[in-house]
Amino acid sequence: MSYSAGENMITAGVDIGAKFVKIVVLNDSKVASKGMALGGFDQKTSSLELFKKLLTEAGADEKDISFVVATGAGKEEFPKAHDKVTEVTADSKGANVLHPSARTVISVGAEEGRAIRCDEQGKVVDFAINEKCAAGAGAFTEAMARALEVNVEELGALSLQSNNAVPMNAQCAVFAESEVVSLVHAGTTKEDIARAIHDAIASRISSMARRLSIEKDVVLIGGVANNKGFIESLKRDLQMDIFVPEDPEYVSALGAACIAHERASAKEGG
Amino acid sequence: MAKKYQTAPLKIWEKAKQLRQEYYDNFKNAHEKGAIRWAGGAWAFDAVPYGLGDDVYPLTGEPYGASTAWNSDFSLRCLEAAEKAGYARDLCSYMRNYWGSILLNKFTFGGEFPKPDFMWQAHICCSHAKWYQVAKELEGGKIPYFCVDVAVGPYDTMDENKVQYIVNQLLDGIDWMEKVTGRTYNDNKLIEAVKNETIAMSTWAEICNLNKNIPAPLDEKSMYSLYVFGVLMKSSKKVVNLYKDLKLEMEERVKNQIAAVGNEQCRIMTDTQPPWAFLDIFRYMEKFGCVSVGSLYTFGLTGMWEVKEDGSWGPKTTPMTKGISMRNREEALRVLVEWNLAKPEWQHFYDPALKSEMMIKIAKEWKLNGVILHYNRGCEGLSLGIAENRLALMKAGYPVMTFEGNMGDEREFDKARTMARFDAFMETLNMKKLED
Numbered sequence: 001m002s003y004s005a006g007e008n009m010i011t012a013g014v015d016i017g018a019k020f021v022k023i024v025v026l027n028d029s030k031v032a033s034k035g036m037a038l039g040g041f042d043q044k045t046s047s048l049e050l051f052k053k054l055l056t057e058a059g060a061d062e063k064d065i066s067f068v069v070a071t072g073a074g075k076e077e078f079p080k081a082h083d084k085v086t087e088v089t090a091d092s093k094g095a096n097v098l099h100p101s102a103r104t105v106i107s108v109g110a111e112e113g114r115a116i117r118c119d120e121q122g123k124v125v126d127f128a129i130n131e132k133c134a135a136g137a138g139a140f141t142e143a144m145a146r147a148l149e150v151n152v153e154e155l156g157a158l159s160l161q162s163n164n165a166v167p168m169n170a171q172c173a174v175f176a177e178s179e180v181v182s183l184v185h186a187g188t189t190k191e192d193i194a195r196a197i198h199d200a201i202a203s204r205i206s207s208m209a210r211r212l213s214i215e216k217d218v219v220l221i222g223g224v225a226n227n228k229g230f231i232e233s234l235k236r237d238l239q240m241d242i243f244v245p246e247d248p249e250y251v252s253a254l255g256a257a258c259i260a261h262e263r264a265s266a267k268e269g270g
Numbered sequence: 271m272a273k274k275y276q277t278a279p280l281k282i283w284e285k286a287k288q289l290r291q292e293y294y295d296n297f298k299n300a301h302e303k304g305a306i307r308w309a310g311g312a313w314a315f316d317a318v319p320y321g322l323g324d325d326v327y328p329l330t331g332e333p334y335g336a337s338t339a340w341n342s343d344f345s346l347r348c349l350e351a352a353e354k355a356g357y358a359r360d361l362c363s364y365m366r367n368y369w370g371s372i373l374l375n376k377f378t379f380g381g382e383f384p385k386p387d388f389m390w391q392a393h394i395c396c397s398h399a400k401w402y403q404v405a406k407e408l409e410g411g412k413i414p415y416f417c418v419d420v421a422v423g424p425y426d427t428m429d430e431n432k433v434q435y436i437v438n439q440l441l442d443g444i445d446w447m448e449k450v451t452g453r454t455y456n457d458n459k460l461i462e463a464v465k466n467e468t469i470a471m472s473t474w475a476e477i478c479n480l481n482k483n484i485p486a487p488l489d490e491k492s493m494y495s496l497y498v499f500g501v502l503m504k505s506s507k508k509v510v511n512l513y514k515d516l517k518l519e520m521e522e523r524v525k526n527q528i529a530a531v532g533n534e535q536c537r538i539m540t541d542t543q544p545p546w547a548f549l550d551i552f553r554y555m556e557k558f559g560c561v562s563v564g565s566l567y568t569f570g571l572t573g574m575w576e577v578k579e580d581g582s583w584g585p586k587t588t589p590m591t592k593g594i595s596m597r598n599r600e601e602a603l604r605v606l607v608e609w610n611l612a613k614p615e616w617q618h619f620y621d622p623a624l625k626s627e628m629m630i631k632i633a634k635e636w637k638l639n640g641v642i643l644h645y646n647r648g649c650e651g652l653s654l655g656i657a658e659n660r661l662a663l664m665k666a667g668y669p670v671m672t673f674e675g676n677m678g679d680e681r682e683f684d685k686a687r688t689m690a691r692f693d694a695f696m697e698t699l700n701m702k703k704l705e706d
Contacts, residue, residue, distance in 0.1 A: 073690070085697060086690065086693045086694040086697050087694070088694040088697065088698070089694065089697045089698075124694070124697070124698040125698070126664065126669070126670075126698075127694060127698070128672075129687070129691055131674045131684075211657075
């Protein structure tokens, strides 16, 4: 990950998501350190601890920090932020920095799925967010993995071994879990069920993204973008290639860090 | 932080509150003074029952459903009572609040639910077509019920036969009213009510038109408390007087640059009924200096509009100004029908493109930065085609945010996430929060 602007400036982006805290520290244009920790019940403490650790890793001190931008559902919890931006803005910025030709960003985290249409500067043109149910988000895959008695990492690999599309409803995470149990009892293989799960989430996410009129390039970010089974399902559903950056779960924090860098530069420039 | 513009509370507020209270008290206490109660939809040609006398009091179902929704504890009891009686949760939430009130025999405004003497309704949507049929059954099946079919297409396809079709039903309705109430119908009172309705609706449009000014003198949250008279008793002289006073107050506010939102920096409109139990979302918007100047819903349900010579949207000229005569019952009904069929918040039942056209006109003339659309799961009628409206507005260059909710069922609205979504929308419009 790299981002070019300014010199000798320490800035940071803090993404406090529903489950994990992700922080990216920039030294000028380069990522100096980055890390992730479980947010837990006390997100403030866990984010501050991680922040301190990453500053040390970056060879910096709190007094060296020029600007910090917080984002994510828990952004209000971080006391050291100079400013806050929404996840939509941070996602779009981060994706644009890593993949400048991105015009549609799909972000799937633990509790929320988002689709964002952005311009060449990474400015948000339109966005859609899943409604009220985690059926289109990471928590859903975790619940389904539990129902299949595999871990989440295995779930992706399993689904890639399936050649059989089994229809499944993912309008509701709770009902879908019952459906998985029914499929298990019907003797459906784990591979096929794993694929059905990913196809169902992909269908929900892509129908949300289609509301925005999908424009290429499509970039997939967020923790669920680490799941290869989901990536394949989403590609199949959208019938187009999608780009997944390295460490997709950090893209929002990177976007926040880049915004912090821009704001610090603007401040320095007067 | 110093505000950009002066603000001031509305002077009309107390008068409006009293009038609304009087409306519900009149209905509740009608029988104590030998008066008549009727119940029906707010779209139900309410000028017609005025011919029965000055002591004939309506209860319009939609504002009753909205008031009940605002009282969320009672609303939940009503909704659950309707569900327990077998009515599905995805039906109109106003209707379920209304039916629930009958089932619980409790009136939102205190006491037992007052039984109407007759029901007078129009079929504007599928829910309205069944609402009072079921209400009649729930009330024991004996209350006389009359329903007018208005499915004659949008106003731009109107012709003599279509108007006459409805006029004939209203003529039958008057005969029916005389029969079920035992009263003699007074055509002069009908003519007066029709005149009042046209003046009230045109005056409301004048009030909304003043919101084209920057800063807007009236915000939509306040508008909800005032437009409501157009759905309670728009044919009443009291509403004409209230709106005339309000118009004068708005003109004064415009002249003195008195704003609804002191830090106005962003102007939006909404659409359809809001989630009534959560009107504080509008106060949250104000933290960004964002004012909702209205909507097709608030402008076009109580207001009547026309395209003026310069192409702009303005208050509809009343039939009296046009010199259209109303010398007898049939002429008055003809004016009433033509007037109502031109209502902006009616056309989308036939084609979402007609609504998009009006919304884009509002967005342009009221100088909006963006639009917030409520995907209102509580009203199939007014949500009809709303996703197509979104596409049309975006195509016309207006950023649009959508949120899911329900006007009358608080269980279907997620306030925290809606506000988070609003934060993101404000960011896309380059708006910063001005206060916490």
